Amino acid sequence: MSGMVEGKVVVVTGAGNGIGRAIALAMAAEGARVVVNDLGSSVHGEGQDAGPAQRVVDEIKAAGGEAVASTDSVAGWDSAHRIVQTAMDTFGQIDTVVNNAGILRDRMFHKMDEQEWMAVLNVHLNGSFFMARAAAPHFRAQGSGNYIHMTSNTGLVGNIGQVNYAAAKMGIVGMSKAIALDMANFGVRSNCISPAAWSRMIGAVPTDTPEKKLQAERMERMMHPSRQAPLAVFLASDQAKDVSGQIFYVRANEIMLVSQPRVTRSVHRDNGWTPRDVAEHAIPALRSSFLPLHQTHDVYSWEPI
Numbered sequence: 001m002s003g004m005v006e007g008k009v010v011v012v013t014g015a016g017n018g019i020g021r022a023i024a025l026a027m028a029a030e031g032a033r034v035v036v037n038d039l040g041s042s043v044h045g046e047g048q049d050a051g052p053a054q055r056v057v058d059e060i061k062a063a064g065g066e067a068v069a070s071t072d073s074v075a076g077w078d079s080a081h082r083i084v085q086t087a088m089d090t091f092g093q094i095d096t097v098v099n100n101a102g103i104l105r106d107r108m109f110h111k112m113d114e115q116e117w118m119a120v121l122n123v124h125l126n127g128s129f130f131m132a133r134a135a136a137p138h139f140r141a142q143g144s145g146n147y148i149h150m151t152s153n154t155g156l157v158g159n160i161g162q163v164n165y166a167a168a169k170m171g172i173v174g175m176s177k178a179i180a181l182d183m184a185n186f187g188v189r190s191n192c193i194s195p196a197a198w199s200r201m202i203g204a205v206p207t208d209t210p211e212k213k214l215q216a217e218r219m220e221r222m223m224h225p226s227r228q229a230p231l232a233v234f235l236a237s238d239q240a241k242d243v244s245g246q247i248f249y250v251r252a253n254e255i256m257l258v259s260q261p262r263v264t265r266s267v268h269r270d271n272g273w274t275p276r277d278v279a280e281h282a283i284p285a286l287r288s289s290f291l292p293l294h295q296t297h298d299v300y301s302w303e304p305i
């Protein structure tokens, strides 16, 4: 039986560890030729090491698959283009970009400095755009292709001490939808996965509150990164040809479809509003639909299944 992504060429960024590694292995097991990209940096984005990407390539080859290592950073226009070019030079085509590479620089908003902000935005948001943009001419020319971008509940719901990461991950949601709209006429799709998996990145989140400690313990127990791979392989396959502009949340054995912002309640006045009217009429009418200041663990409070 042929694999679900047989013959396709998939670029997975940040594939030397964690979720990216799991997706790269699963893509190869389903017949894809894989560009295993990883800069080999620390969780905080420091240093470089060719080892992680090469080790995953070796694993894929040992299992009979085809893969090539790439150690360029996603966080530069030229280097992102080199990653895509590696696919073209090695395999002659590109079908899927998995924008997975990521780092963390957690800090409370009022203490976050410019470098912490820029480093996270550069890898997650700029890196995802650079990679997507570098692949776009090839996708457009062949009339097919798809993107899978990793977003996060930190953006979709909220978590404390991650303003840079939240902004980047919500930026990715907007970018994915915009790409889905702009590229639909060329047969190109774009979707987001919001993963929950035990990885070195999760291990780096400070467990300084009882809630965060509990969350980390649950993740280590239940959430192997390999649980993220089946949906990613499906999204890269031709069987997903009508799936675009969606956001999925994957946690252990659950695959959840995430809602997108729409108006939940509205008020209007024929002659417009004064600030006093807003206070006295609009806000009281809307208040019952206000969302509380929830964090991820408040919204997804049930045990992973």
Ligand SMILES: NC(=O)C1=CN([C@@H]2O[C@H](COP(=O)(O)OP(=O)(O)OC[C@H]3O[C@@H](n4cnc5c(N)ncnc54)[C@H](O)[C@@H]3O)[C@@H](O)[C@H]2O)C=CC1
Residues within 6 Å of the ligand: 013, 014, 015, 016, 017, 018, 019, 020, 037, 038, 039, 040, 041, 042, 043, 045, 052, 072, 073, 074, 075, 099, 100, 101, 102, 103, 123, 127, 150, 151, 152, 153, 194, 195, 196, 197, 198, 199, 200, 201, 202, 225
């Ligand atoms: N683990 C989780 O529960 C969650 C993870 N995510 C997202 O999933 C993605 C993967 O996360 P994990 O596997 O947990 O992290 P990880 O730290 O295990 O892997 C990330 C990989 O990205 C690589 N990388 C960092 N900067 C790079 C750059 N500039 N260019 C190329 N590679 C680079 C690192 O070397 C590392 O191997 C990230 O985008 C993360 O934000 C989102 C929500 C939850």
Ligand SMILES: CC(C)c1ccc(C(=O)O)c(O)c1O
Residues within 6 Å of the ligand: 104, 151, 152, 153, 154, 159, 195, 196, 201, 202, 205, 215, 296, 297
């Ligand atoms: C790995 C990152 C920082 C992280 C941690 C926890 C959650 C969550 O509670 O859902 C995330 O979505 C993350 O992206």
